[in-house]
Amino acid sequence: MxxxxxxxxxxxxxxxxxxxxxxxxxxxxxxxxxxxxxxxxxxxxxxxxxxxxxxxxxxxxxxxxxxxxxxxxxxxxxxxxxxxxxxxxxxxxxxxxxxxxxxxxxxxxxxxxxxxxxxxxxxxxxxxxxxxxxxxxxxxxxxxxxxxxxxxxxxxxxxxxxxxxxxxxxxxxxxxxxxxxxxxxxxxxxEKTINQNKILAYAINISKLVLSGAVIESVITKADMERFEVTPADLDGIINQLRITKGVEVAVFLYESGDNEYKVSLRSKRKVDLSEIALKFGGGGHERAAGATMKGTPEEIFAKLEEEIKIRL
Ligand SMILES: [Mn+2]
Structure with missing residues (x-):
């Protein structure tokens, strides 16, 4: 070009x-x-x-x-x-x-x-x-x-x-x-505001390991955002902090963006091609960083993603 x-x-x-x-x-x-x-x-x-x-x-x-x-x-x-x-x-x-x-x-x-x-x-x-x-x-x-x-x-x-x-x-x-x-x-x-740091700490605190520790998941709801007085733009660093957890290959982070709707962020370390997974759910991205918007409860969304991640681990 x-x-x-x-x-x-x-x-x-x-x-x-x-x-x-x-x-x-x-x-x-x-x-x-x-x-x-x-x-x-x-x-x-x-x-x-x-x-x-x-x-x-x-x-x-x-x-x-x-x-x-x-x-x-x-x-x-x-x-x-x-x-x-x-x-x-x-x-x-x-x-x-x-x-x-x-x-x-x-x-x-x-x-x-x-x-x-x-x-x-x-x-x-x-x-x-x-x-x-x-x-x-x-x-x-x-x-x-x-x-x-x-x-x-x-x-x-x-x-x-x-x-x-x-x-x-x-x-x-x-x-x-x-x-x-x-x-x-x-x-x-x-640099983060104190409220950005607090909601980051909260998201890490409630995170959980699944698939024998290969995947880490966390979710922030609208009520959480209200409680910590932040907007979605303040949640940017959370997925990166989840990603560096020892032993984890894939990090999954959701935040509530609408009625029964969540924005999904995905990060992987070396194996799992996330752009393929994101495309399946109407999103897109890179091999190691991708995203989508999905309908359902956090539990339903995590389950769908785990199925796709499992076959690629
Ligand atoms: Mn870019």
Missing amino acids: NLDSILKDVKSVGISGHVRPDGDCVGSTLGLYGYIRKYYPEIDCKLYLEKVPECFYFLSGAKEIVHVPDDRVFDCYFALDCGDLSRLGDFADMFSNAKKTVCIDHHKSNSGFADEELVVPGKSSTSELIFELLPKERITKEIAEALYVGIVHDTGVFQYSCTTAATMNAAGFLMECGIDYSGIVDYTYY
Whole structure:
């Protein structure tokens, strides 16, 4: 994929990432947005995302993000970090209505829904893909900050198996662009509010091991969220803490998202391909990290997932 040829003769560009934007979604979209704004000032470029977590507000361009869709028809529209059209949420129509569509993504479950695609499931993050697309001499401090955030978040600060030598080389290059790399990691990744820490502790406390300790499960209900005064966005670190439990291959975390409905997060360490399991239940993702939305009680959902995990252990 060549960005310059994609942007040739293009007068307007829209960019979106997935619903409930995470670090990679925010980092990759702001990185590309910053690049187009700086080096293609003649292009009218807009970034559309749902509300992003406050810890990302410091990134350049974050305040210009548009949170509601409109009926503009863009010459070109980028979907970043999205495995299928529905992941664009309210912005899916704007994407579909554009004259040319481009998808840059690293989800194994990617369904192929754009005119031009760069989908590399082996990549740590969409931000790493954007890094590789951009001419190195054009990466400013602001672009570097955004891409570094994305890489850090999707690799769990370089701990997940999606981290490769190329990832470390990209991160190394970005570190030399004058960014506050350790501050960024603390501020956007590790730092938690006291209520986030308390509900994390609670979720770990009630977790249970099943399938002879190969699987760990936990669930947070709406009542729990009310009690701890948190929203779903505050539950982000829980699945990662469950995953590192000794002896566990798969971690399963649910939170109540609607009537008899739960958001499911899945993480595995080295064996179980979770993108296959997530796809079976209408979700998607990567081999080692995937998710879906499922109906039923937590017990019913855990049982369904255990059946699929069991045959892959
Ligand atoms: Mn990603």
